[in-house]
Amino acid sequence: MSILFGGRATGAESFNPTFAGRIWMAVLTNLRQSISSLGELWRTPLWTLITVAVLGVSMTFPATLHLLVKNVQQVSNSYDKSFEISLFLQNTATETDVATLSTLLQGNPEVAEVKLISKDAAMQEFKQESGFGEALDFIEQNPLPHVLLVTPKVNTPAAAQQLQENLAKERFVELAKLDISWLERLAALVNLVQQAVYAIAVLLLAGAILVIGNTIRLLIMDKKSEIEVMKLVGATDGFIQRPFLYTGIWLGLFAGILAFLVIELMLWWLEGALARVTSLYQSQFHFAALTFGEFSSLLLIGITLGFIGSYLAVRSHIRAIEPA
Amino acid sequence: MLRFEQVSKGYPGGFVALDRVSFELGKGEMAFLTGHSGAGKSTLLKLVSLIERPSAGRVIINGIDLSTITSRQIPYVRRDIGMIFQDHRLLKTHTVFDNVALPLVIEGFTGRDMARRVHAALDQVGLLDKARCLPETLSGGEAQRVGIARAVVNKPPLLLADEPTGNLDPDLSKDIMRVFEAFNQAGVSVLIASHDLGLIARMRYRMMTLKSGRMIHDGLMHKEEEAQ
Numbered sequence: 001m002s003i004l005f006g007g008r009a010t011g012a013e014s015f016n017p018t019f020a021g022r023i024w025m026a027v028l029t030n031l032r033q034s035i036s037s038l039g040e041l042w043r044t045p046l047w048t049l050i051t052v053a054v055l056g057v058s059m060t061f062p063a064t065l066h067l068l069v070k071n072v073q074q075v076s077n078s079y080d081k082s083f084e085i086s087l088f089l090q091n092t093a094t095e096t097d098v099a100t101l102s103t104l105l106q107g108n109p110e111v112a113e114v115k116l117i118s119k120d121a122a123m124q125e126f127k128q129e130s131g132f133g134e135a136l137d138f139i140e141q142n143p144l145p146h147v148l149l150v151t152p153k154v155n156t157p158a159a160a161q162q163l164q165e166n167l168a169k170e171r172f173v174e175l176a177k178l179d180i181s182w183l184e185r186l187a188a189l190v191n192l193v194q195q196a197v198y199a200i201a202v203l204l205l206a207g208a209i210l211v212i213g214n215t216i217r218l219l220i221m222d223k224k225s226e227i228e229v230m231k232l233v234g235a236t237d238g239f240i241q242r243p244f245l246y247t248g249i250w251l252g253l254f255a256g257i258l259a260f261l262v263i264e265l266m267l268w269w270l271e272g273a274l275a276r277v278t279s280l281y282q283s284q285f286h287f288a289a290l291t292f293g294e295f296s297s298l299l300l301i302g303i304t305l306g307f308i309g310s311y312l313a314v315r316s317h318i319r320a321i322e323p324a
Numbered sequence: 325m326l327r328f329e330q331v332s333k334g335y336p337g338g339f340v341a342l343d344r345v346s347f348e349l350g351k352g353e354m355a356f357l358t359g360h361s362g363a364g365k366s367t368l369l370k371l372v373s374l375i376e377r378p379s380a381g382r383v384i385i386n387g388i389d390l391s392t393i394t395s396r397q398i399p400y401v402r403r404d405i406g407m408i409f410q411d412h413r414l415l416k417t418h419t420v421f422d423n424v425a426l427p428l429v430i431e432g433f434t435g436r437d438m439a440r441r442v443h444a445a446l447d448q449v450g451l452l453d454k455a456r457c458l459p460e461t462l463s464g465g466e467a468q469r470v471g472i473a474r475a476v477v478n479k480p481p482l483l484l485a486d487e488p489t490g491n492l493d494p495d496l497s498k499d500i501m502r503v504f505e506a507f508n509q510a511g512v513s514v515l516i517a518s519h520d521l522g523l524i525a526r527m528r529y530r531m532m533t534l535k536s537g538r539m540i541h542d543g544l545m546h547k548e549e550e551a552q
Contacts, residue, residue: 003397003400003401004386004388005386005404029429032429225413228413230430233403233426234427234430237399239399323375
């Protein structure tokens with residue numbers, strides 16, 4: 001409705017007064033503006049390519065690191081499950097005591113498997129492995145204790161530690177040993193890398209926003225006279241800025257697609273090397289590529305970056321342009 | 325329709341572009357605004373189209389004081405005012421059709437309804453056959469008529485023209501003025517700023533003369549001025 005001339009029907013209202021009609025009109029206008037933004041990008045292919053390449057590369061790097069962390073985590077998780085608690089028994093424990101304890105442990109719901117290494121078997125093994133051989137025959141009494149190797153059912157380091165503490169309190173148990181410090185170290189390292197990846201990602205994505213913002217700013221400056229004319233014939237700031245927002249969104253979307261393609265290309269290139277690594281780990285580990293969810297988030301991140309970058313640019317610059 | 329009440333416009337540095345100007349343009353009236361360059365013609369038009377705000381006094385359109393219009397409302401006010409410029413200000417990368425359609429697109433028109441209105445406006449200025457051309461292939465007079473078509477396409481009640489014939493030869497200027505007369509006869513109020521005194525004199529419309537920001541004459545042109 002006109003402000004100055006009450007009763008003068010203006011614009012779309014003059015022929016389509018329904019609410020649904022106006023919504024439809026707004027959808028059409030947006031569609032038209034988004035497609036025309038795409039057309040503008042198409043008309044300047046070199047400029048578009050360079051911009052998308054810059055954005056795509058700055059998205060590829062964090063995405064690749066994410067993929068790397070994801071796979072390292074998978075490897076370290078597979079190690080997490082391979083706990084073993086060694087129970088060194090007291091010297092006073094007899095064969096019968098050992099057998100009783102072994103049966104008792106097998107009944108424990110947290111225990112998957114119990115394996116006995118008897119005094120004699122341990123001595124035998126030690127003789128072979130240590131190289132002392134015959135020299136050990138001079139020892140009158142076997143100083144080695146009976147050992148029970150317990151494989152827990154639990155699969156987190158903390159639960160395994162809990163089990164180890166419980167087993168240490170069992171009768172005849174001199175010492176219960178769980179070697180998880182190296183696992184903890186690995187987990188801490190993976191965590192550190194992960195945090196570093198996030199920090200790098202934030203920096204690179206902030207850079208991408210600045211690139212988009214600057215690109216859109218140049219575009220606005222380039223169209224200064226056009227914007228002035230639009231303001232003179234009654235365009236609102238919202239109407240004028242929408243094509244630039246769509247330009248940013250398109251650039252972000254294309255950058256996301258480019259990042260995905262580059263990663264896929266890289267995986268294809270590394271396929272042979274990866275296959276060799278995974279074969280060394282036998283079937284324990286399979287290299288995971290980008291999932292569909294990750295692909296979608298890559299596109300979504302691109303679109304979001306494009307929108308934020310272009311919004312920052314249009315907000316300050318479109319308002320500043322006034323016809324003189 | 326359009327009323328100025330003791331309107332002054334000064335710029336930082338002490339330059340006074342308009343000094344207590346008052347006049348009223350009736351509904352359906354056509355008038356010329358003359359004066360040497362720098363006399364304040366453009367400034368006066370800019371106050372109407374809200375490109376500038378007055379330092380003192382009131383500009384009133386259809387009973388509404390423009391000082392009550394917020395900057396958010398300015399686009400909607402401009403949709404009620406058709407503006408024509410000396411350099412016609414067409415979008416170079418868009419066709420004649422797209423240029424004329426711009427005000428309609430801004431208002432949300434689409435499809436057949438928009439095309440119908442654009443063709444009607446182009447028909448009124450006699451350029452229906454040039455709809456698909458780019459502005460740079462047009463002559464000066466044709467480009468100016470496209471500018472007029474764009475100004476009238478959404479049927480504004482008020483037309484403002486700033487030196488619309490400034491770059492045209494006398495014959496083309498006469499054609500352009502005839503186009504304005506036609507819209508005026510259809511009931512549109514028209515205010516044309518021009519320094520082409522010879523052309524205006526022959527047309528016998530109300531004339532307002534500005535000199536150094538002051539309104540020194542308002543009415544039909546005197547014989548002695550015509551002789552100058």
